[in-house]
Amino acid sequence: MPTNDLIPSLLYRLNENQIAIAAAVEELALCVDKLGHATVADNVRGALATLDLNLAHITRGIAxxxxx
Incomplete structure (x- = not known):
């Protein structure tokens, strides 16, 4: 695979991994919330919000x- 094709492909897969990890962390935040640790769950969701804010820009750049 030429280098010109490799970089976008790698970035695309890294972005896919980031989305999958964010989904898994959100599931963990739901469990933590149900256990009565709402503050921790809110902190996790705050960090996930940063990922969401950057997602559109990253996706556009990769495209x-x-x-x-």
């Missing part, structure tokens, strides 16, 4: 690289 641009893949289209070049």
């Amino acid at each position: 641009d690289l893949m289209n070049d």
